[in-house]
């Protein structure tokens with residue numbers, strides 16, 4: 001299946017491309033800068049397409065069977081970009097996927113996005129934006145999975161995690177392990193229409209998914 005990846009040039013996105021290189025899926029990496037193309041293809045992208053989440057991405061998505069959204073405005077932009085990218089960019093992509101008949105949508109959200117008002121004050125705006133995107137996806141009618149990682153690190157992944165489907169558990173997780181989770185979710189039927197948190201733990205990713 002061709003999988004459209006928003007945020008492919010990001011830190012999780014790059015790990016995901018590497019994980020996907022050995023999978024049965026073809027990664028279509030959306031990038032904003034054509035110079036990023038060759039490196040992402042070397043990492044594992046089957047193809048790259050130009051696009052921007054603040055604009056219409058329908059042509060870039062054509063022919064894909066699933067979407068993975070792992071984009072984000074990052075910590076170095078103002079609060080308005082969090083709304084433009086993490087919230088409205090995700091919402092626009094959900095609506096475009098639905099309009100184009102792309103039924104599977106995997107969204108990287110954040111630990112704490114379930115109850116933004118309970119998060120630390122400095123994170124509340126970000127968590128609310130994530131929450132709003134999550135709620136839009138849940139109501140979209142698409143086959144969704146919302147993955148809420150804890151604090152991301154650049155440590156090597158261990159392949160072992162703790163997943164929580166209900167109450168949110170706080171902790172850390174290497175980006176490489178989040179990428180492994182995203183790929184495993186793609187191939188796992190029991191993640192349809194599910195929301196779960198994930199942090200580092202003791203359970204192999206595939207096993208953790210079967211226990212959700």
Ligand SMILES: NC(=O)c1ccc[n+]([C@@H]2O[C@H](COP(=O)([O-])OP(=O)(O)OC[C@H]3O[C@@H](n4cnc5c(N)ncnc54)[C@H](OP(=O)(O)O)[C@@H]3O)[C@@H](O)[C@H]2O)c1
Nearest residue numbers: 007009010011012032052053054070071072074110151152
């Ligand atoms: N930091 C944490 O502890 C934490 C915790 C939980 C969840 N998360 C979430 O995890 C996700 C990914 O994290 P990460 O560390 O991999 O992020 P990252 O390295 O900052 O990558 C973000 C990606 O989003 C892309 N992007 C930004 N604006 C865009 C736009 N308008 N159109 C298209 N692409 C755009 C960037 O593109 P360029 O490469 O072109 O700039 C980049 O590739 C985010 O959704 C973040 O909110 C983070």
